[in-house]
Amino acid sequence: MTAGTYPSPEPVEDPEALRADEAAYRDLADAVRELLDLTVRTRVDQPERAAVATEVRALSARLSARAQDGPLGLETTSDGRLRDHGNPMVGMRNPVAPPLTVRQTGEGEAAADPFVLGAAYEGPPGHVHGGIIASVLDQVLGTVPAIVGRPGMTAYLNLTYRRPTPLGQVSGRARVAGTDGWKTTVTGELLDADGQVTVEAEGLFVVPRWARQYLGTPTGDAGDFEAPAEAGPDA
Numbered sequence: 019m020t021a022g023t024y025p026s027p028e029p030v031e032d033p034e035a036l037r038a039d040e041a042a043y044r045d046l047a048d049a050v051r052e053l054l055d056l057t058v059r060t061r062v063d064q065p066e067r068a069a070v071a072t073e074v075r076a077l078s079a080r081l082s083a084r085a086q087d088g089p090l091g092l093e094t095t096s097d098g099r100l101r102d103h104g105n106p107m108v109g110m111r112n113p114v115a116p117p118l119t120v121r122q123t124g125e126g127e128a129a130a131d132p133f134v135l136g137a138a139y140e141g142p143p144g145h146v147h148g149g150i151i152a153s154v155l156d157q158v159l160g161t162v163p164a165i166v167g168r169p170g171m172t173a174y175l176n177l178t179y180r181r182p183t184p185l186g187q188v189s190g191r192a193r194v195a196g197t198d199g200w201k202t203t204v205t206g207e208l209l210d211a212d213g214q215v216t217v218e219a220e221g222l223f224v225v226p227r228w229a230r231q232y233l234g235t236p237t238g239d240a241g242d243f244e245a246p247a248e249a250g251p252d253a
């Protein structure tokens with residue numbers, strides 16, 4: 019369960035069936051994630067690799083028998099909430115996602131449970147790629163405005179890479195540092211397996227003008243969020 023999600027306006031007809039469907043999607047993503055990792059690390063012989071590539075293409079053909087043209091956007095889940103299942107950090111259906119689970123840990127605070135970044139996320143030898151770290155922290159910091167009722171887009175994200183982050187278990191945390199109307203400043207950190215901070219982050223998240231009219235409505239947890247007078251729907 020990832021924090022910062024919103025109730026769906028669509029009713030869930032059969033939550034039980036949808037739950038089973040979600041479990042199957044999650045299982046497929048888990049299996050492909052394992053394939054990704056092993057694709058990077060395998061040392062099997064070239065003919066075996068060629069044979070596997072042929073089989074993988076056959077599997078892709080089976081999935082393409084019924085695939086939508088574009089991205090997933092937001093979908094209603096069995097728990098009646100809107101989720102971005104294609105998200106490359108938290109998306110249940112995305113094998114590229116580590117995946118992260120971001121939980122609310124307090125008032126205006128969130129944390130990503132410890133998760134593993136393996137060989138597929140390598141930048142400097144043995145260490146996590148800096149762009150992957152930025153993605154992880156964008157997600158962890160970006161969840162915080164959503165849980166305080168101001169789901170914003172990243173306007174900037176400043177990172178200070180204090181020390182290299184070894185591949186393996188990492189975690190993240192973030193909290194509100196300040197709010198100013200529709201803008202939320204958030205600070206956070208990435209931590210290695212020993213709990214040492216490797217990267218510090220500060221981000222500004224802004225509720226876009228076009229989205230402001232949707233906040234403070236019954237479709238959002240933000241329903242009790244009072245829009246600042248100087249930045250209402252028409253601002």
Ligand SMILES: CCCCCCCCCCCCCC(=O)SCCNC(=O)CCNC(=O)[C@H](O)C(C)(C)COP(=O)(O)OP(=O)(O)OC[C@H]1O[C@@H](n2cnc3c(N)ncnc32)[C@H](O)[C@@H]1OP(=O)(O)O
Binds near residue numbers: 100160169171173199
């Ligand atoms: C619904 C369900 C949601 C669920 C969410 C779950 C969690 C998701 C987690 C996702 C995590 C991943 C997230 C992602 O990956 S988000 C994807 C990456 N980010 C983007 O693509 C954002 C692109 N930029 C924009 O869309 C617009 O520029 C935004 C929306 C940011 C503002 O454009 P908008 O036209 O709306 O408004 P405005 O231009 O009048 O600006 C408004 C105010 O903001 C101030 N300002 C703007 N930029 C900056 C800046 N760089 N430094 C300092 N200040 C800045 C500006 O001065 C003004 O201040 P003030 O004059 O009012 O005082």
